[in-house]
Amino acid sequence: MNKTYIPKQNIKHKWYLINAKNQTLGRLSTKIATILRGKNEVSYTPYLTNQSYIIIINAQSIVLTGQKKSQKTYIRHSGRPGGLKKETFEQLQARIPNRIIEKSVKGMLPKGPLGRKLFTQIKVYSGNEHPHIAQSPDIISLN
Amino acid sequence: MTRVKRGNIARKRRKKILKLAKGFRGTHSSLFRTAKQQVLKAMRYSYVGRKNKKRDYRKLWITRINAAVRIYGITYSQLMRRLKQSQVGLNRKMLAQLAVVDNDAFQAILEATI
Numbered sequence: 001m002n003k004t005y006i007p008k009q010n011i012k013h014k015w016y017l018i019n020a021k022n023q024t025l026g027r028l029s030t031k032i033a034t035i036l037r038g039k040n041e042v043s044y045t046p047y048l049t050n051q052s053y054i055i056i057i058n059a060q061s062i063v064l065t066g067q068k069k070s071q072k073t074y075i076r077h078s079g080r081p082g083g084l085k086k087e088t089f090e091q092l093q094a095r096i097p098n099r100i101i102e103k104s105v106k107g108m109l110p111k112g113p114l115g116r117k118l119f120t121q122i123k124v125y126s127g128n129e130h131p132h133i134a135q136s137p138d139i140i141s142l143n
Numbered sequence: 144m145t146r147v148k149r150g151n152i153a154r155k156r157r158k159k160i161l162k163l164a165k166g167f168r169g170t171h172s173s174l175f176r177t178a179k180q181q182v183l184k185a186m187r188y189s190y191v192g193r194k195n196k197k198r199d200y201r202k203l204w205i206t207r208i209n210a211a212v213r214i215y216g217i218t219y220s221q222l223m224r225r226l227k228q229s230q231v232g233l234n235r236k237m238l239a240q241l242a243v244v245d246n247d248a249f250q251a252i253l254e255a256t257i
Contacts, residue, residue: 004200004236005243042211042242046203 007043014052015137017130021058023142024065025104031142032056033108036118049114053121055137060097060126064089074103098124204239211242215253222253229256 016035020028034040038050064072072089092100101124109115123132157175163185164171164178171181209219217225226233231252233241241249 002240004203005240039206040210040213042207044203044206044210 017137
C-alpha cells in the first residue's frame with residue numbers, strides 16, 4: 001500500500017468509436033490523443049499502452065474555423081532540390097481526407113517507439129462505415 | 144633505499160571498480176580500463192537519477208490524481224484548492240494510491256472537502 005501502484009500491462013483491448021462529423025479538428029485530436037495515451041485512467045503509467053483502439057468515422061466532414069479551409073497549408077519536402085510541396089487543407093481533403101486527422105493526432109502523441117505504437121491504434125475512415133463491427137466498440141459522444 | 148614491492152594494493156583497487164561494473168556489456172565488465180570509464184559514467188547517471196526519481200514520481204501522482212478527479216467534473220487544481228481550504232494534509236502520493244486502490248476512501252475525501 002505504501003509503494004506507488006505499478007500496473008501490469010493489461011492484455012485486454014478496448015475499442016472506441018468517435019464520429020468526427022462537424023467536429024473541430026484540433027479539439028477533437030486532443031481528446032483522441034488523451035484517450036490513446038491513457039491519461040484519463042487512474043492506472044496511467046507512462047511506459048505502458050492503454051490498449052485502447054479508437055475508430056474515427058466521417059473523417060471527410062471534419063471542420064475548421066475561420067479562413068483555414070483555404071489558408072492552412074500542409075508542407076512537405078521530397079528531399080530533392082526544388083522539392084517543396086504545398087497543399088491547402090481543401091486540396092488535401094479532396095485527395096486523402098484521412099491524412100488530415102492522422103497528421104493532427106500524430107503531432108499530439110509522444111515521439112518515440114511508444115508514440116509510434118499508439119499511432120497504430122487509431123483507425124480513420126472517411127465514410128460512415130468501418131470494418132470493425134466484430135470488436136463492438138463503445139461510442140464516445142463528444143460535447 | 145630498501146626495495147619495496149607494491150604487493151596486492153593495485154589488484155584490490157581494480158577489483159573494487161570491477162565489482163561495480165558487474166552486468167555491463169562486453170569488456171566493460173571485465174577489463175579494468177574500459178570498466179572504469181563506464182563505472183564513472185554509471186555513477187554520474189545514478190546521482191542525477193536519484194534526484195530525477197523524486198520529480199518523476201510526483202509527476203506520475205499528479206497525473207493520476209488529475210485523471211481520478213476529472214470523473215467527478217473537477218480538475219486537479221480545483222481539488223488542491225479545496226484540500227488546502229479544508230486543511231486536509233494528505234500528500235499526492237497517498238491521494239494517488241487511494242484513487243487506485245481504495246476508491247471509496249478517495250470519494251469520501253472528495254465529499255468531505257466540498
